[in-house]
Amino acid sequence: MSRRFEGKRALVTGAAGGVGRATVELLAGEGATVVGLDLDASDDVLACDVSDETSVRAAVTAAAERLGGLDVVVNVAGVDQFRRFEDLDLAVWQRHLGVNLTGPMLISHAALPYLRESRGNIVTIASIAGLRAQPYQAAYCASKAGVIQLMKSLALELAADGIRVNTICPGGVETDLPTKAAAEHPDTDLDWGLLMETAGARYGFMPPSDIADAIAYLASDAAASVTGAVLSVDRGTAC
Numbered sequence: 001m002s003r004r005f006e007g008k009r010a011l012v013t014g015a016a017g018g019v020g021r022a023t024v025e026l027l028a029g030e031g032a033t034v035v036g037l038d039l040d041a042s043d044d045v046l047a048c049d050v051s052d053e054t055s056v057r058a059a060v061t062a063a064a065e066r067l068g069g070l071d072v073v074v075n076v077a078g079v080d081q082f083r084r085f086e087d088l089d090l091a092v093w094q095r096h097l098g099v100n101l102t103g104p105m106l107i108s109h110a111a112l113p114y115l116r117e118s119r120g121n122i123v124t125i126a127s128i129a130g131l132r133a134q135p136y137q138a139a140y141c142a143s144k145a146g147v148i149q150l151m152k153s154l155a156l157e158l159a160a161d162g163i164r165v166n167t168i169c170p171g172g173v174e175t176d177l178p179t180k181a182a183a184e185h186p187d188t189d190l191d192w193g194l195l196m197e198t199a200g201a202r203y204g205f206m207p208p209s210d211i212a213d214a215i216a217y218l219a220s221d222a223a224a225s226v227t228g229a230v231l232s233v234d235r236g237t238a239c
Contacts, residue, residue: 004220006031009067009118011060013050013107014077016040019125019173022208023074023215030216035063037107038077050077050103051095060110070114072219075104075124075147082136093139100143105150108165112158119162121227123218124151125211126169128234144169148230155228164227166218171234172205206235 010027014020015036024044028034034044037059041047048059064070079099081092104124115122129137130144148167155165214233217223 003031004216004222005072008032008071009069010034010072010074010219011037011063011067011070011107011111012074012076013037013048013103014075014125015045016042018076019170019208019211019215020074020076022212023076026209026212026216027072027219032072033067035066037063050075050107051098053106056103056106057110060107064111064114069118070111071118071120073107073111073115073120073122074215074219075107075122077103078125078127080137080140083139084136085138088138096139096143097146100140101146101150104147108154112163115158115163116161121164121166121219122151122154123215124165124167125215126151126167126230128169128171128232128237131169131230131232152228152230159227164218164223166223166226166229166231168211168214168218169230169232169234170206170211171232171237173211174205174207204235206233 010032016038036045037048049055127144129141151167
């Protein structure tokens, strides 16, 4: 197996399952020492609410101390809830912005001193929903479009420090995120066919490992000249 991350220290949010867990396993399998962050803590995952500044700063500090610094930061944690716009209340709106947009900002901000020292990099998971509209997902689309522009701005600002910043926009992925989004929706009469088509399910859902592979490329030295990129991994959905 390749050892692209031998000696590297990585922090991954949303590490308890799905793309986050697949990323932890891939980076560790290729030589990295990895600490995960998630609401659900375990042996290799520290408890963290990415939407809460106090929680983030404590968790990132603890992770950096455990690892002796940071070379790679991967923002995976996210939420999604389907809502007709007329039923979209402020709490649901703020939850999307808090986790999907403010979360990567807080994590990246807290990790910056360590990344500046190591000349490391940030990879953030957005979504094709940040590139093209999806019905019943106004809050999700807004948060993902916002995080794309946030990371582009950081890429420009941090280039002088040797810190690369890139974003991945997945299409439909086999995780519990869409399942929970559907289960939490109060209505049953949405146009699910339209929603699934725009979300990428028309071409079938991808395994989380496909997204982890893309993360590993952008986080590795093979992408040393890549920053500010927005990489769609969606089987052509957003074309």
